[in-house]
Amino acid sequence: MEKLKQSLFNILFYIVVIALIIITGTLVFFAVLKLNVYAAEEHPEKSMCIVIDAGHGGEDGGAQSADGVAEKGINLNIARYTRDFLVLSGYEVKMTREDDTPMGDTSLPTLAERRRSDFAERLKLFNSDNTDIAISIHQNKFTEPQYSGAQVFYSPNNAESGKLAECIRSSVTGLIQPQNKRQNKESGSEIYLLYNCKKPCVLVECGFLSNPDEAALLNTEEYQKQLAFAICCAVLDYTGGGRAPAGNYAVVHNKTEIS
Numbered sequence: 001m002e003k004l005k006q007s008l009f010n011i012l013f014y015i016v017v018i019a020l021i022i023i024t025g026t027l028v029f030f031a032v033l034k035l036n037v038y039a040a041e042e043h044p045e046k047s048m049c050i051v052i053d054a055g056h057g058g059e060d061g062g063a064q065s066a067d068g069v070a071e072k073g074i075n076l077n078i079a080r081y082t083r084d085f086l087v088l089s090g091y092e093v094k095m096t097r098e099d100d101t102p103m104g105d106t107s108l109p110t111l112a113e114r115r116r117s118d119f120a121e122r123l124k125l126f127n128s129d130n131t132d133i134a135i136s137i138h139q140n141k142f143t144e145p146q147y148s149g150a151q152v153f154y155s156p157n158n159a160e161s162g163k164l165a166e167c168i169r170s171s172v173t174g175l176i177q178p179q180n181k182r183q184n185k186e187s188g189s190e191i192y193l194l195y196n197c198k199k200p201c202v203l204v205e206c207g208f209l210s211n212p213d214e215a216a217l218l219n220t221e222e223y224q225k226q227l228a229f230a231i232c233c234a235v236l237d238y239t240g241g242g243r244a245p246a247g248n249y250a251v252v253h254n255k256t257e258i259s
């Protein structure tokens with residue numbers, strides 16, 4: 001009898017111990033879960049989203065140098081290098097185009113309609129809720145060949161755009177174009193994307209294709225990377241730094257052929 005009592009007591013004891021372990025474990029699990037939710041609310045892990053727009057594309061080559069190099073290819077290369085630097089700095093990057101294909105509906109019957117559709121799609125991405133900054137990459141052209149150097153245009157409809165433009169001007173001139181004295185310029189309605197963008201938004205004319213020396217420079221991988229690096233530094237300056245990359249990111253150097 002005494003033995004049976006002892007056995008029953010032992011069984012009861014183990015049941016109580018196991019129940020206590022389960023209850024404690026459950027409480028700790030939910031406490032940790034709650035803490036994590038709280039931490040996520042307090043410190044959202046979302047990276048800032050930068051839209052990089054490689055100007056022109058497809059049948060729209062943009063400006064052209066005297067020896068026939070089209071703006072669209074240089075824009076795309078600089079845009080891709082900028083994307084790579086920004087992603088490595090912890091930003092989320094969205095591109096308006098990753099290759100020689102414009103964003104709009106290419107099946108539309110007239111060139112004017114196709115271009116309107118392209119601009120509308122790019123603007124949609126510029127103004128999307130997720131976008132924090134939009135940067136459009138272009139090359140300049142003028143009737144006289146002597147002009148050179150980058151110039152940054154900013155949106156008149158977003159007060160922050162001028163500050164972003166100044167960060168880019170200062171970075172580009174400080175790092176690679178010390179002789180460049182060009183001032184930033186507010187865009188008019190003729191620069192559709194800037195004029196209609198509600199987010200901090202700039203258009204960077206990286207240099208002049210009408211200047212043979214600068215056109216040759218703009219067509220080199222090294223200079224394109226320098227420009228991309230300067231733009232990335234400006235974004236870091238403007239935003240106060242990116243975030244650590246969320247995962248492994250392999251930078252793909254799939255250089256586009258310049259046509």
Ligand SMILES: [Zn+2]
Binds near residue numbers: 055056071138
């Ligand atoms: Zn252009």
